Amino acid sequence: MISVRDLTYAYPLTPTAALWNVTFDVPAGQFCALVGANQSGKSTLCYALSGFIPHFYHGTLSGEVSVAGLDVPATPLAQLAGTVGLVFQNPFNQITGARMTVRGEAAFGLENMGVPRSEMLVRADETLALVGLSGLADRSPMQLSGGQQQRLALASMIVMRPQVLILDEPTSQLDPIGTKEVFAALARLVASGGATVILVEHKLEWVAEFADRVIALAGGQLVADGPPREVLNAPEVVASGVGQTRYARAAALARARGLVQPDAALPVTLNQASEFFAPRSLDEYIP
C-alpha cells in the first residue's frame, strides 16, 4: 500500500536533509506507528507520504514515494486528497473556519468531493460519534476546547474514508481515555479493512498496545523497524530520545537491582509488565 525507496529530502533554503535514504514498505491493512525524538523527521515523512512534500513545501526530493499505486511526487494534491488523509499535529491549523457548526466542519471534505447531502449528514454524524463529539454537533468549532478541536480534526479526515490515513500526533491534547479510544478506533478501522494507518505518537504505552509495527526515526534516518516490544526497547531507539514506557523502566531497574531474572525481556504494556513482575515461582507455591 505504501512503498518508500531511498527517500532523501531537504526543505528549501536548508543545508541539511530532513530525511536520509529512508526505505520501507507498509502492506494494506497495517497499523504502523512512527516514533522518534522531535525533529527526527516524523512530520516530514508524514508530509512526504501525503504529498504536501513536494507539492506544498517544495524543496529537494530524491527517491520514490508511492501510496496506493500513486506516485506521490508526480500526483497533484487534489487527486491525492481522496486517497491519503493527513491529520495535522496542530488541530488549530486544521479547522477551516469556513463552517459554523461542528457537523458542517466534519462534512467539509465530503462537500468538496461532491457527496450527496443526505449521505454527507449520515457520514458526518457517524464519524462524530466515533470520536466522541455527538453531543456537540451543532456547536461552533471555535467554541470547542483544545481536545475537542483535535477530535474534530480527526473526524474531518476519517469521514473521507481515505485508503491511507496518516496522523501526526492526533491525541496530543486528548484526555487519557479519549486517547485510548482514538487508538482503539484506529485499530478497529484497520482490522475491518477500512484503512492503512501511519501514526506519529509519543505515547508509547498505547503505541505498544495497539500498533502492529513500529518504525523509529532518528536524525532523519530509519533506525529500527519491527514489533513494538522489540523496537521500543531497542537501546538505539531509547537513546535517540524516544524514551521508554514506565513499565520498561521499572523492569530495567528491578533487573539492575537483581530482583527479577536477568534474562527476561522488558515489557512495554500493562499485561506484559504484570507477567514480568508476577512471582515466577508461583507453581512452586502450589503443592
Add this chain to the structure above:
Amino acid sequence: MNISLDGVSFAYPSGVMALLEVSLEIASGEAVAIIGENGAGKTTLARHLNGLLKPATGGVAIGEWDTRRVSVAKLAARVGYVFQNPDDQLFERTVAAEVGFGPRNLGIPLADAAHAVHNALRRVGLAEQADQHPYDLHISQRKLVALAAALAMNTPIVVLDEPTTGQDAGGVELVGQIVDELKAERRTVIAITHDIDFCAEHFERVVVMAEGRILADGPAARTLSQVEALAQAEVEPPQMIRLARALGMDHAPLTVEEFVDDFAARSAARSESGPKVHGLSGSTPNDSSVSRADSTSGPE
C-alpha cells in the same frame, strides 16, 4: 501567596456553563495538577487565575487581590501563565524579545530584564536561539519559548496549560525538571495536564475535574488511585499504580523507583515469611483488583 476560588461559576457567551460553583484553596508553594476530560473546564479555571476570565458568580482571590478589581496587566506580576497553544501567545520577532516582553511591561530595569530573559532561555535550553524568529522554531520549542516568557516574569505563581504536549521524552523531562525547580524555589505551580504519569511524578496534589466541577482533590497517591472518580473524568491511574494494582500490591507508587522499592519489599517479605501466605494473597487471578485493572487495559 494563597489562591482562593470561592463558589466560582462561569458561562461562555454561547451559554455553555464551563464552571459550576468551584471552590479551591491553593496555598503558597503548592504544586497542583489539574486533570480531567476534554471540556471539563480546566483551561477556563486556569484563565480565572490570571484574570483573563472573571467569575460570573463567586470570587477569585490572588493573595489579597480580587481578580474582578485588578487589571490583567497588574495580575501578570503575580501569575505567570503559559497558554496551551503557544501560537496564541507568541507575537514578537525574536525569541529574546518575546521572553523580554513580560519583564519590560512589569517595569523591571533593563539590565535586570535582560538577565531574566537570559536565565529563562537557559532554563528551557533555548539560549542559542535567542535571536531567531519564534516561528522558525519547531512547535515543541515554541512551547518552551512560551514557558520561558512566563519564567522571566519571576512571578510567585506559575500556571502551565498542558506543558508537556508535543514534547518528546527529553522535552517532558526538561519540563519536569523546571517544575521541580519552581517547587524548590517555593513558587506555586499549577499545571493542567493529560499526562498522568508526568502528573504522578511531579505534583504532590491532584485535582480531578469533570463537567465544570471538582470530583476529587487531595494528595497525588490518593487521588490517582480513585479509579471511579478518574473514570468519570475520562482518566486512568498512572502506569505504576495500574501495575501495582494488577499485581495486587497495596501501595499506590507514583514513580518507577517507588514501585520497584515496593516490589523489593514485597519480595523480601515473601522470602522471609515463606511463600504460602504472601505468594497467593497478592496474585490470585480472582483478586478483584486484578480484574479491575484488566478491564481497563485494552484489547489483547
